[in-house]
Amino acid sequence: MKQLMIGNEAIARGAYEAGATVATAYPGTPSTEIVSSFAKYDNVYAQWAPNEKVALEVGVGASIGGARTLVAMKHVGVNVAADPLYTFAYTGVTGGLVLVSADDPGMHSSQNEQDNRGYGKFAKMPVLEPSDSQEALDYCRIAFHISEEFDTPVMLRITTRLAHSQTMVEIGDMEDYQLKPYKKNVPKYVMLPANARGRHVEVEKRMLALKEYAEACELNWIELADTSIGIISSGVPYQYVKEVMPEASVLKLGMVNPLPETMIREFAQKVDRLVVIEELEPVIEEQIRAWGIPVEGKELFSLLGEYSPELIESVLKGVRNEDLYGLVKEIPGRPPLLCPGCPHRGVFYTLRKMRLVVAGDIGCYTLGALSPLDGMDTTICMGASIGTAMGMEKARGPEFAEKMVAVIGDSTFVHSGITPLIDIVYNQGTSTVLILDNDTTAMTGHQEHPATGKNINSEPTKKLDLPTLVKAIGIENVRVVDPLKLDQLQSAVQEELERREPSVIIAKRACALIETQPTGIKYYVDPELCTGCKVCIRLGCTGINFLDEEKVAVMNLNSCVGCGLCPQVCKFDAIKVLEV
C-alpha cells in the first residue's frame, strides 16, 4: 500500500531496504529526520556524532568494515566533513556508502545556500538527485549499488523542499545484504602518497565508467513531447516544470554527476530551444555549454533562492504573476523569536545592556541577534564564535577583549568549539566564552548530544562533563550560572571580563520546550506602577505586550510560562506575582 512520507523518512527507508545497518549524522535542518527515522528500524545501528566530520569518518570505518552505511548532514555540514570525503573518494568503499547532502535553497534555516552538487565534480563522486519521496527511497537503494559497483561513495543530494515534503511512497522488501568480509588492503585504504597515486588512477577510470553508466541507467530519461522547447531539470524543480509546462519535452536527470553527454546531445538536437532549470548554481548548464551545445539557463533563472511553479511559468510562458490581493504589504511582519521561558533571552538582554561585542554562533540563540534583543555582532558557522573572538582580540588588543564575549550553545560547543578554546589557552588569549547549555540540540528539534548523557535512542550513556572538559583544556576560571538570574549572570560576566585570563561561563538551564516542570507562577503588570518605559518589551517575549493607547505593558497569560525575567528587568516593581 502507498503511504505518505517526507523525503527524509523515504531515504531512511531506502537505506533500510538496501540492507544498510549503520547510519551516522550530526543533526542539521533539513537533514535531521533521515537518521532519526533510520534509528527506529530494528537490527540497525544509528548514532548522533559530535560533528559531521566524525559522522563521515565513522561511516568510512563502517564501510571498510563491510557494512552498507548511511551518512546524512546538511549542506554546510559537508564542509566540515570535506576532509575525509575527498580522500574517501580515492579509497572507495567495501560496503556501499551513501552520503546525503541536504541543501537549503532559500535558506529556510541556514547561513548560506551553497550548492553541494559542486562537491560531486570536485571530489569526483557520483551525485543522484531525487525529485519526490518515492525517488528518494529508490535512488537511495540504487546509490548503494552504484557505490559498490563503482567502488565510490555516492552523494544523494536533496533540498529542503524534498526533505520536508510528504509524497506517496510504495515501500519495498529488504535486500538480503550480508556484511562483506574485512580484508586488510593497504594500497586501497592507507593513503600514503604512493598508494594515493594509484588510487587517483582508479578514480579517473571510475569516472569514465560512470559516464557510460549515466547514458543507459534508469535514473535519466527523456519525455519527448512538443519539441519547440526542451527542458533539462532535476530534483524538485522537475516537478514544477511538469506542473506548469506539461506540454514541453523534458530530459529528467536523476544523476547530476557525471552527466550523460550523448543523451543530452541527442535531446538538444531534437528540440528547437534548450533550457536548463536548476536551483542555485549552473552546474548542469555550464557542463552543457562546455560541450558547445547552445543552451539557456541562468540568463533566465536566478542564482538565488528557491524556485516555484509560478516563477517557471512567468519566465517561460510570460504569464504575469501579479499579486491578486496585495494585502501582505499592509500588515506587520512576523519574525521568528525565542520561545517564552527560553534561557537564552536573559543572556542577550544582559549582553546588550552591558554594551558588549558578541561573537555569536549557530543555534536557536542566533535569534538573539534580532531586534529587540540585538545581542550579536557576528555569526559565521558552527563553532566560529570562539575563534572569531580570539581573532578580534589579537587584532585589537586585550582591552578590546574586556568588552567582548563569545557565545556558543552546548551542542555547537561539542561540535566544533573545543579546538578554538584550546587555541585561546595555547595562544594566551583572554576571551570570556559563554556556553549556553540548554541540555539539547534545540533548533533542529531536540536531539541528544555527548553532553546530554543520552544517545540517539534516549538511552543513558557516559555524559560529557563540560566544566571538567573546559578545565582540562586549561581554562582556570570556569563557573556555572543560571541564565534566568540576571544579577548573577551580569556580575559573573563583569568579573570574568575584568580578568586578563580566558574564562568560561556556563549558563545552564534546560530548553523551555523540554523543561516539563512548570513554574506555576503567573505575573501581572500593575498599571499604576508601570511607567511605560518598555524595558520589559526589550526582552522580546510573547508573554508581555505593550498597549499603545494606555502606554502600559500587560502580561499575555496564554503565552507566559512564569520564567520570572520581566520582573527582574522592571525598575518600578510593576510586575508582580498574581495571586491565584
Next chain:
Amino acid sequence: MSKQVTDILIVGVGGQGTLLTSRILADVAVQMDYDVKVSEIHGMAQRGGSVVTQVRFGKKVYSPIIKKGDADILLAFEKLEAARWLDYLKPDGMVIINDERVDPLPVMSGKVKYPLDIVDKIRDKVPNTRLINASEIASQCGNSRAANVVLVGVLAAVAGLPAEEMESAIQRLVPAKAIETNLQAFKEGMSIIPN
C-alpha cells in the same frame, strides 16, 4: 480549464497546531486513493514565526507547493496570517479564518498596531470569507485546544471530504484521551457551513 488538483493552504503561527490539521487532511486524501503531496517547512521559521503547510490532492500531483494564485481554500489559524498568504488564493477561492489574534513582535513592542479591520479588508477582496470562532466552539466541546479540529470540520464540509473517513483519521491521529472532545469538535466544525 477545470482544476484537476485540490489545493489547500493552511497558515498560522508556529505552535498553533497547523500540522495536525494537515495530517488529518492528507490522511483522508490518501484513504480516498488520491495522489497527495504535503509541504511544510521546519526550523528557524517555526519559532513563533509565520508557518505554512500546503496540501495538494488529485488524480496526479506534480509540484509539492501550490502555485501562487491557485489555492482553492486558504485556512488561516490567525487573522493576520490570512492576509499574509492571501495572494496564494485563486480569484474565486474561499478563505476560512479562525477568529484568533496573535500579536507579532512589531505589535507586541508597540511599534505598529494590529490592523483590527483586517478581516473586513479580506472580505472586501474575497466575498467567500468565513470567520470562525474555533476556540470558543472547541471550549464548548470540552477543550479550547481542539480549535484546530473544529477548523478541520469546517474544511471537510467545504472541501467535500467524507465525514466518516475524517473521523477515523482523527481517531488515528489524536491522543486517546482527547478523541471524544476532538470528534465533537469535528462535528461542530462540519455543521457551521452548510454544504
